[in-house]
Amino acid sequence: MHETRLATHLPQTVEPRNPGLALDLDWVMRATANRSAIERRAATLPGRRSVKKDHQAAWLARAVSMIDLTTLSGDDTEGRVRRLCAKARQPVRADILEALGLEGLTTGAVCVYHDMVAPAVSFLEGSGIPVAAVSTGFPAGLSPFHLRLAEIGESVNAGAQEIDIVISRRHVLSGNWQALYDEMRAFREACGDAHVKAILATGELGTLQNVARASLVAMMAGADFIKTSTGKESVNATLPVSLVMIRAIRDFHDATGVRIGYKPAGGISKAKDALTYLALIKEELGDDWLSPHLFRFGASSLLGDIERQLEHHVTGAYSAAWRHASA
Template sequence: MEHARNEGMPLATEMFEGHAVNRSAAERRAATIGARRSVKKAYQAAWLVNAVRCIDLTTLAGDDTAARVRRLCAKARNPIAPHVMDGLGLAGMGLTTGAVCVYPTMVVHAVRALEGSGVPVASVATGFPAGLMPLHLRLEEIRYAVGEGAQEIDIVITREHVLTGNWQALYDEIAAMREACGEAHMKAILATGDLQTLGNVYAASMVAMQAGADFIKTSTGKESVNATLPVGLIMLRALRDYGQATGYRIGFKPAGGMKSAKEALIWQMLMKEELGRDWLQPDLFRFGASSMLGDIERQLEHHVTGRYAASSRHATA
């Protein structure tokens, strides 16, 4: 699906300052997702296959190696076992994950392993996960990852700018990162678990989009609290408000702590109810998860065979 890339806009604090966020109402709304409706059988299988298309298959470990990255890329090329795809009637579909996400020094290995697959390589950058490095070094890390072949860059923001309300500094930082990304799409990680209030989450989301973010992302996966439905709801409302004001479609990526196929269903339900079917496509929605894929594959095998396989049969890499 093609849509115009977000060009950003000048900082406009009136779009978020004074914007009231009712935490209790957000939590009540989030609690209804997945509780009021469910999908079963073939419909559930279809939703789970779609979730696979939207996964950023990720390894961000201190002991990452070229071999581990190559195994992850092999899984990204063929995320569901052939006998399960046959049983679903999807043999020949060419199903892949949405992307593979790695550290900058691992990008070159992922690019080589994914050559010809159409699966983009994403790289974290900007001093991930804390982002507490001098700005010029963070920008250089972006340029390095792009130079190695990364097509998507997941940047982290300086949380202090949000916590102190220094919106101009936050805007300038993200705008500089967007410029450093060039043609690579930029996902702005807000580290929402560190931002203290949902009001701050809304404001940070809006500033990131004004500064040119192509996606807004909940978490690094390294915070004590990662993707939660109330936070996701507020980010989606900010995304919708920005789209109504500018005409740009911005993507959304929940990340961290998501492990089950049930969570994949619930997050997709939230996207569909809040934004519509267009946001169930990988150009506007991604999961930052890896272990979730194993449970999705397990549930799909159960749908096909009627039996649950051991988790070890569906290793991520």
């Protein structure tokens, strides 16, 4: 029970904030990525790591506590957000949680557009579950800079305790690392006490080397988390991209002692995929990162498949996927 309650703690109350550091262009330019080696390493993960029975159920329950339960649609309504927040409070059917001894399990956060922040905060009152807001002209990040800063402030004032910002991809594609650093630093300052996740939109950065360098610059500028994608790109979270970003996090921690969180988002919809990502985190970063304050899944449909697998573990029977809708 104590461990499940930890899932509702805000990251900044568990892990020290990233203060950032001066832009080190020598370090940034030393960052490279051997695509063939990275892809070979990533390809070994799904087939080599397997957990079964009670161990699998425990890992899947841990994955639930790391989900940023998300709705980012143009037709979002307060009713949909209310249902999503109810699912965040009780992500798995009560009888299944009771059988597993995991009463009190919740998701890591609820992630919404700015207009839905205030309703989400209201619906989650007393739960300890933070609201995350996508911001800075999500998903393209092409609105005027002063409006992107103002949007952060509006979401923080509305009660968002986590802000998922999007970077300007053009700074990465043109190699303008100073501009990316300055932008990210300004976003970090605008967030104040709110936890900041930097969305790199890796599917639009061109190369894995660009992903590695953008990851480092975002962390130097003060990002508390780095996140793969908005979920709106044609290519979202992948294992090779994740490996590059995770190793950048490891290098940053080795150099500074600061732990940065990681959030893969977009395209992760199956329980088996969640297990693969958790195995990657354990192998590359260690057990310290297997907690909601340092790892999140940006997902919505993933929860339904995990609940289905947990029901199978308890009852021995698979139910239809439609019986485990997120909202």
